[in-house]
Amino acid sequence: MRGSTALERFQSPTQVIATAFGLAVLAGTLLLRLPAATTTGESAGWVVALFTATSAVTVTGMATVDTDGHWSVMGEIVIAALIQVGGLGIMTLATMFTVLVSGRLGLRARMLAQAESKALGTADMRRVARKVLYFSLSCEAIIAVILTLRFLIGYGEPPGKAIYLGVFHAISSFNDAGFALWSDGLMRFVGDPWICLTIAVAVIVGGLGYPVVFELFRAWRHPAKWTVLTKITVWMTLALLTVGTLAFLVAEWTNPRTLGALDDPGKLLAAFFASVMPRSAGFNTLDISQMHPSSWLVTDVLMFIGGGSAGTAGGIKVTTFGLLAFVIWAELRGEPRVNIGHRRLPESAQRQAVAISLMAVAFVAVSTYILLVITPHSLDRVLFEVIAAFGTAGLSTGITSDLPPAGHLLLVLLMFVGRIGPLTLGSALALKERSTRYELPEERVIVG
Amino acid sequence: MRGSTALERFQSPTQVIATAFGLAVLAGTLLLRLPAATTTGESAGWVVALFTATSAVTVTGMATVDTDGHWSVMGEIVIAALIQVGGLGIMTLATMFTVLVSGRLGLRARMLAQAESKALGTADMRRVARKVLYFSLSCEAIIAVILTLRFLIGYGEPPGKAIYLGVFHAISSFNDAGFALWSDGLMRFVGDPWICLTIAVAVIVGGLGYPVVFELFRAWRHPAKWTVLTKITVWMTLALLTVGTLAFLVAEWTNPRTLGALDDPGKLLAAFFASVMPRSAGFNTLDISQMHPSSWLVTDVLMFIGGGSAGTAGGIKVTTFGLLAFVIWAELRGEPRVNIGHRRLPESAQRQAVAISLMAVAFVAVSTYILLVITPHSLDRVLFEVIAAFGTAGLSTGITSDLPPAGHLLLVLLMFVGRIGPLTLGSALALKERSTRYELPEERVIVG
Ligand SMILES: [K+]
Ligand SMILES: [K+]
Numbered sequence: 001m002r003g004s005t006a007l008e009r010f011q012s013p014t015q016v017i018a019t020a021f022g023l024a025v026l027a028g029t030l031l032l033r034l035p036a037a038t039t040t041g042e043s044a045g046w047v048v049a050l051f052t053a054t055s056a057v058t059v060t061g062m063a064t065v066d067t068d069g070h071w072s073v074m075g076e077i078v079i080a081a082l083i084q085v086g087g088l089g090i091m092t093l094a095t096m097f098t099v100l101v102s103g104r105l106g107l108r109a110r111m112l113a114q115a116e117s118k119a120l121g122t123a124d125m126r127r128v129a130r131k132v133l134y135f136s137l138s139c140e141a142i143i144a145v146i147l148t149l150r151f152l153i154g155y156g157e158p159p160g161k162a163i164y165l166g167v168f169h170a171i172s173s174f175n176d177a178g179f180a181l182w183s184d185g186l187m188r189f190v191g192d193p194w195i196c197l198t199i200a201v202a203v204i205v206g207g208l209g210y211p212v213v214f215e216l217f218r219a220w221r222h223p224a225k226w227t228v229l230t231k232i233t234v235w236m237t238l239a240l241l242t243v244g245t246l247a248f249l250v251a252e253w254t255n256p257r258t259l260g261a262l263d264d265p266g267k268l269l270a271a272f273f274a275s276v277m278p279r280s281a282g283f284n285t286l287d288i289s290q291m292h293p294s295s296w297l298v299t300d301v302l303m304f305i306g307g308g309s310a311g312t313a314g315g316i317k318v319t320t321f322g323l324l325a326f327v328i329w330a331e332l333r334g335e336p337r338v339n340i341g342h343r344r345l346p347e348s349a350q351r352q353a354v355a356i357s358l359m360a361v362a363f364v365a366v367s368t369y370i371l372l373v374i375t376p377h378s379l380d381r382v383l384f385e386v387i388a389a390f391g392t393a394g395l396s397t398g399i400t401s402d403l404p405p406a407g408h409l410l411l412v413l414l415m416f417v418g419r420i421g422p423l424t425l426g427s428a429l430a431l432k433e434r435s436t437r438y439e440l441p442e443e444r445v446i447v448g
Numbered sequence: 449m450r451g452s453t454a455l456e457r458f459q460s461p462t463q464v465i466a467t468a469f470g471l472a473v474l475a476g477t478l479l480l481r482l483p484a485a486t487t488t489g490e491s492a493g494w495v496v497a498l499f500t501a502t503s504a505v506t507v508t509g510m511a512t513v514d515t516d517g518h519w520s521v522m523g524e525i526v527i528a529a530l531i532q533v534g535g536l537g538i539m540t541l542a543t544m545f546t547v548l549v550s551g552r553l554g555l556r557a558r559m560l561a562q563a564e565s566k567a568l569g570t571a572d573m574r575r576v577a578r579k580v581l582y583f584s585l586s587c588e589a590i591i592a593v594i595l596t597l598r599f600l601i602g603y604g605e606p607p608g609k610a611i612y613l614g615v616f617h618a619i620s621s622f623n624d625a626g627f628a629l630w631s632d633g634l635m636r637f638v639g640d641p642w643i644c645l646t647i648a649v650a651v652i653v654g655g656l657g658y659p660v661v662f663e664l665f666r667a668w669r670h671p672a673k674w675t676v677l678t679k680i681t682v683w684m685t686l687a688l689l690t691v692g693t694l695a696f697l698v699a700e701w702t703n704p705r706t707l708g709a710l711d712d713p714g715k716l717l718a719a720f721f722a723s724v725m726p727r728s729a730g731f732n733t734l735d736i737s738q739m740h741p742s743s744w745l746v747t748d749v750l751m752f753i754g755g756g757s758a759g760t761a762g763g764i765k766v767t768t769f770g771l772l773a774f775v776i777w778a779e780l781r782g783e784p785r786v787n788i789g790h791r792r793l794p795e796s797a798q799r800q801a802v803a804i805s806l807m808a809v810a811f812v813a814v815s816t817y818i819l820l821v822i823t824p825h826s827l828d829r830v831l832f833e834v835i836a837a838f839g840t841a842g843l844s845t846g847i848t849s850d851l852p853p854a855g856h857l858l859l860v861l862l863m864f865v866g867r868i869g870p871l872t873l874g875s876a877l878a879l880k881e882r883s884t885r886y887e888l889p890e891e892r893v894i895v896g
Contacts, residue, residue, distance in 0.1 A: 251821060293827050294820035301813065324806060331803040336796075347795060348784075354802050355779040358772060361809075365749065372742035373699060379741050380827040 014424040017093055021057060021420055024089065028053030028082045037075035044070070047405050054412045056082035058419035059090070059312050061178025061282035061394030064401045064408060068181045073164075079179060080171050086419075087175030087206070087312045092132045094310035094423050095210045132210055136174065143202045144170035150194045173202040176312040178282025178394040190285035191266045196273050203281040208233060209311030228340050232322035233308040237279070240302060240318065244275025247298040257290035278302035280314040282394030289398040293380050296397065300384055303391035304360070314392030314418055316360050323353040356422050363421075364390055367414055374406055375399075385411070390418035465541055465868045469505060472537065473864070476501030476530045485523035492518070495853050502860045504530035506867035507538070507760050509626025509730035509842030512849045512856060516629045521612075527627060528619050534867075535623030535654070535760045540580045542758035542871050543658045580658055584622065591650045592618035598642045621650040624760040626730025626842040638733035639714045644721045651729040655755030656681060676788050680770035681756040685727070688750060688766065692723025695746040705738035726750035728762040730842030737846040741828050744845065748832055751839035752808070762840030762866055764808050771801040804870050811869075812838055815862055822854055823847075833859070838866035 032049040035041050044052075048064055052071075055062045056079045065071075071079065148166030151157040157165065165181060172179045180186055189195040205213060212233045219225055226234070248271040252259035259267045273285050278299050288296075306315015327350050330338040338345040364386055371382045381397045388395045389411045403411070480497040483489050492500075496512055500519075503510045504527045513519075519527065596614030599605040605613065613629060620627045628634055637643040653661060660681045667673055674682070696719040700707040707715045721733050726747050736744075754763015771788075775798050778786040786793040812834055819830045829845045836843045837859045851859070 247817075292820070293830075294817055297813075297817055297820060297827065324802075327799065328803045328806055331799045350799075351775065351779050354772075355776045358776055358805075365745075369695075369742055369745055372740070372745060378826055378828055379745065379831065382741075383827065 014420075017420045017424050020089060020093070021086070021416065024057045024082065024085055025050070025053050025416070028057055028078065031078045032071075032075060034074075037072055037078060038070060039072050039075075044075075047408050051408050051412055052079065053082060054415050055394065056177065056179065057086035058314075058392050058415040059083055059086050059175045059177040060314070060389060060392040060415045060419070061172070062389060062396060062400055062411060062415070063179070064403075066183045067179055068183060076168065076181065080168050083175050083177040083179065084171055087171075087177065088133060088136055090419065090423070091136065091210050091310065091312060092129045095128050095132055097310070097423065131214075135210060135213070139202070139205060140167075140170045140174045143174055143198060146198045147195065150192075150198075154192070154194065169199070170202065173199045173281060173283070174206040174312070176203055176206050176279075176281045176307070176314075176392070178277070180283060184287075185284040187285055187287065190270050190273075191262065193269055196269055196285060199281075199283060200273055200276040203276055203279070203283075204237070207279050207281070207307030207311050207313035208237065209308035209313070211310050212308050213311075228343055228345075229309065229319060232319050232340070236318040236322045237308070240279065240305065241272070241275050244278070244298060244302050245271045248274045248295055251292045251295045251298070252286070255290070255292060258286045258295075274299075275302065277395065278391070278393050279305070279307040279318075280391050280393035282388070284395060288395055291397075296380055296384050299395060300387045303387045303393040303395065304364070306391050306393070314390070316357050316422055320353045320356055320422070323349065324357060327353070356425055359425070360390070360422065363414075363417065367410060370410060371403075371407055375403060377402075386414060389414035392418050465872050468537060468541070469534070469864065469868055472505045472530065472533055473498070473501050476505055476526065479526045480519075480523060482522075485520055485526060486518060487520050487523075489520075495856050499856050499860055500527065501530060502863050503842065504625065504627065505534035506762075506840050506863040507531055507534050507623045507625040508762070508837060508840040508863045508867070509620070510837060510844060510848055510859060510863070511627070512851075514631045515627055516631060524616065524629065528616050531619050531623050531625040531627065535619075535625065536581060536584055538867065538871070539584065539658055539758065539760060540577045543576050543580055545758070545871065579662075583658060583661070587650070587653060588615075588618045588622045591622055591646060594646045595643065598640075598646075602640070602642065617647070618650065621647045621729060621731070622654040622760070624651055624654050624727075624729045624755070624762070624840070626725070628731060632735075633732040635733055635735065638718050638721075639710065641717055644717055644733060647729075647731060648721055648724040651724055651727070651731075652685070655727050655729070655759050655761035656685065657756035657759030657761070659758050660756050661759075676791055676793075677757065677767060680767050680788070684766040684770040685756070688727065688753065689720070689723050692726070692746060692750050693719045696722045696743055699740045699743045699746070700734070703738070703740060706734045706743075722747075723750065725843065726839070726841050727753070727755040727766075728839050728841035730836070732843060736843055739845075744828055744832050747843060748835045751835045751841040751843065752812070754839050754841070762838070764805050764870055768801045768804055768870070771797065772805060775801070804873055807873070808838070808870070811862075811865065815858060818858060819851075819855055823851060825850075834862060837862035840866050 029046070029049045031037065032053055033043050033046070035043050038044050044065075048070075051062070051064050054060070067076070067079070144163075144166045146166075147169055148162045151162035151165050152159060155162075168179075168181060171177070182188060186195070186199070208216075212230045215226060215230045216234070223231070223234075245268075249259070249267065252271070253267065254260050259270055262270055270285055273283075274295075277283050280303060288299075291299075304315055305321045306317055307313020309317045309319050323345065326338050326340050326345065338350060364383075367390070368379070368383050368386045371377075371386060372379065375382065377399050381399050384395070384397050385399060385403075387393070392415060400411070477494070477497045479485065480501055481491050481494070483491050486492050492513075496518075499510070499512050502508070515524070515527070592611075592614045594614075595617055596610045599610035599613050600607060603610075616627075616629060619625070630636060634643070634647070656664075660678045663674060663678045664682070671679070671682075693716075697707070697715065700719070701715065702708050707718055710718055718733055721731075722743075725731050728751060736747075739747075752763055753769045754765055755761020757765045757767045771793065774786050774788050774793065786798060812831075815834045815838070816827070816831050819825075819834060820827065823830065825847050829847050832843070832845050833847060833851075835841070840863060848859070
């Protein structure tokens with residue numbers, strides 16, 4: 001294989017990624033159609049199998065059936081495997097594009113030299129993929145051990161069951177998938193900081209994205225030297241977590257069906273957990289269907305924004321959102337250039353952020369309209385469902401299983417487009433732009 | 449008065465416009481507080497008077513009380529006067545900024561010469577104001593005559609009453625205000641094309657904006673020669689009207705409480721009327737509270753977009769929306785420049801469109817959140833109410849009078865900011881930009 005082949009393949013990222021994810025969904029659907037995949041031993045319906053496979057591969061975590069009740073252990077293992085494949089796949093592909101576009105991650109010098117000759121070697125690709133794999137598996141192993149110990153000690157589960165639950169939820173949480181093996185999600189663990197904080201940290205780390213996590217490992221002591229990508233991701237993440245936690249505390253403090261039933265530390269833990277999950281893990285320790293509509297709206301916004309680029313999170317990404325904030329700020333101050341931390345943001349990146357956000361808004365609006373037309377549900381719940389699917393967050397106000405098959409297929413489309421859309425769009429736009437224009441020392445920031 | 453004074457004053461458009469509209473609202477509030485303004489002869493409450501005055505001056509048309517039942521003839525005349533002042537005011541100010549920014553309307557040559565010396569004379573300002581005044585009063589007179597004849601002939605109203613109703617609704621419709629003197633709005637005229645089409649045309653012409661209407665008068669035979677402003681406004685208006693009409697027909701065709709009760713031509717008329725009103729007149733011939741939630745969502749989108757620049761319409765404006773569509777289209781095609789009809793769209797205009805739209809989204813989202821927190825209503829109705837106020841469309845699903853005083857004050861703020869926000873923001877951004885950069889032959893397009 002010649003060195004240029006890998007790059008050529010990546011010049012049409014939409015096809016590559018869509019094909020890869022499409023094949024994974026197809027394989028998952030066929031596996032979940034096997035009689036052995038269900039507890040009853042009867043084949044799951046096509047729509048159920050397709051929906052579950054898509055939900056797992058896109059690490060969304062939406063479910064039309066009770067995961068524990070409907071699927072056998074074999075079915076659950078298929079789901080965990082699909083999550084692992086989908087999560088690793090998106091991290092690897094997204095990281096490769098980050099490398100390709102930004103020339104960061106230590107490959108920068110080589111990248112800049114190679115960009116001219118368009119020869120990004122397969123060796124570089126392999127190196128990135130290997131790093132992502134090691135990183136993911138290490139994190140998952142640590143999370144699995146912590147969770148297993150807790151299930152073993154705190155809940156008296158037998159060792160085999162504890163390990164099974166620990167591994168499944170480690171995979172499900174680090175990959176931001178949000179599948180849980182209890183019919184009420186994680187509501188029984190609402191007051192358990194061991195479980196809640198472990199899963200919250202797993203979700204945050206998985207959702208920050210590999211480039212950012214890697215840079216934080218290297219240079220967490222020197223925030224001033226971080227790349228723009230890392231700065232925006234970290235500060236925006238902290239801001240969104242704070243705003244989300246406060247909003248849930250305010251809206252749900254006295255709601256007896258959510259925070260009202262908990263003591264004060266429990267309220268804080270549950271509100272924090274609820275603010276982490278929309279980016280974009282989808283676990284819940286509170287009953288979302290009983291939340292105040294204003295909490296749904298906050299969750300909508302958080303799910304739409306999602307997490308960091310090149311991680312397992314969905315949504316338009318905090319970087320995209322952060323860039324837009326800087327663009328508006330510069331515009332209001334009448335500055336012709338957008339500067340972020342002593343770096344000028346190229347106009348092409350601004351336009352990419354705008355294009356991705358507005359297309360996401362349009363896609364969500366049209367899908368919400370269609371789902372409103374074909375179901376009897378109100379805008380609150382339908383919008384929540386649509387954004388949860390598009391942002392691959394997978395939370396729900398409880399209407400997922402009530403939807404007609406056409407609604408399930410629409411959600412399948414939303415999950416699929418939501419998973420690969422911003423990445424492929426961002427990569428395609430950035431690569432296209434890179435090949436036509438060429439002035440450094442601007443700094444590229446990943447959008448989408 | 450020296451020639452430069454007028455321009456200097458307009459270099460801080462936010463203060464000028466906010467002060468002018470603030471004073472008009474204040475005067476209106478005091479007048480509506482007079483005991484003679486109500487049918488009962490008792491002073492209206494402060495919040496009711498403030499809300500009604502703001503709604504009239506901003507030509508929104510929202511009402512917390514039944515306009516005909518609560519206000520005396522004197523009160524109604526105050527409301528009509530406030531609408532006239534507000535409508536003329538916004539058209540004049542907006543047109544002046546259009547002149548200032550785009551140098552169109554026949555003043556172009558002089559403008560370009562004068563821009564260097566920053567000397568836009570008060571004579572130019574007076575000329576524009578006079579043109580706007582003549583244009584508005586002529587249109588209103590024609591509409592008033594048509595409506596009066598219909599009330600006289602078709603409904604047997606006595607001449608005095610027919611003239612009063614004709615003049616009031618001519619002012620209310622041409623200025624896109626949407627106040628009606630029947631407690632059920634215009635529902636009794638749902639099948640009357642004479643009334644419905646007259647008002648629809650009045651709303652469309654008033655909402656296109658003076659620069660576009662003037663250019664259409666001059667050059668309607670030569671669409672290829674239209675300015676970008678006119679092209680975008682006309683085609684986008686036609687597109688939105690078509691999409692809106694179709695959406696209402698689809699969603700309401702079988703709804704017995706809306707279109708279902710009408711014959712087929714009546715359905716078409718009512719659906720067309722319903723698609724015209726969100727831009728941004730706010731009359732209704734159908735019971736909005738009985739519409740399908742999907743129709744509310746369509747109306748939300750139409751109200752948010754609003755009408756043309758430099759007219760009486762609200763919203764972010766069809767030009768802003770149209771520019772964004774072109775920006776995204778260019779971005780998806782990988783074109784470094786955004787071209788509209790053989791003209792290049794300056795990047796500053798793109799950024800202004802983005803800034804105005806995204807700030808509008810943020811403002812609507814935060815207001816919706818607040819209203820969700822302080823009222824028991826669902827997202828459907830609250831979002832509709834917020835966008836109706838911000839877009840100065842004034843339609844409602846029926847919750848306006850149920851809101852607490854804090855909710856009414858929030859709507860007052862939304863109407864005020866929605867009325868002057870996009871204009872002042874757009875003007876401030878454009879003037880700021882104009883003073884720093886100077887390369888023609890790009891063509892300026894008004895944003896906001
Ligand atoms: K998820
Ligand atoms: K209006």
